[in-house]
Amino acid sequence: MKKVTVYLSEDTYEVLNNLSSRRKESISLIARKILEKGLTEESAKDGMDAVTEAVRKAMRDVLRPTEDRLAKLMAKAAVAAATAMYMNVQTIADLGKHNAVEIYNEARVKAVAYLKERDDNE
Structure with missing residues (x-):
């Protein structure tokens, strides 16, 4: 084991001292357990962050x-729809309306009202 000196605030020391009295364990033992638990949790979080980022990158790829x-298909559909719209207006005008x-x-x-309608499947 390595020795580490740590300065604590009065409040933190009192909480640690009270915990030591209740558990009937030394302050050092309790501090070690708390520190080990905290470090384990931090390491797990770091590992999860790395895994999460790897999964996100794989999903993006x-x-x-x-x-x-899909974007290309949407662009083609928009061009086709706009073309049809203007051709319909021109046809209506050519028919003498x-x-x-x-x-x-x-x-x-x-058309806008139709698009706002809910499908029965939703």
Whole structure:
């Protein structure tokens, strides 16, 4: 064993002294037990932090290709939707309807309402 000298506040020393009296153990023994327990817990936390970080990194590496693919698909879907939207407005106008923009705005309101609806599966 190695000897270590530690200075404690009066309050901490009193708590340690009272604990020693109740347990009928030496102050040194109690201090060693508390210190060993604290160090063990800190080491476990450090180990858990390392494991948690490794798992997170592995998950990021595994999910990144899927996330990238989904982002590309969403971008393509947005372009396709915008193209269809403008083609529909142009088609309505070409058919001789003078209120194509009004029809578009009404359809957009209905689309937003549709998107806000809950599915029965949720």
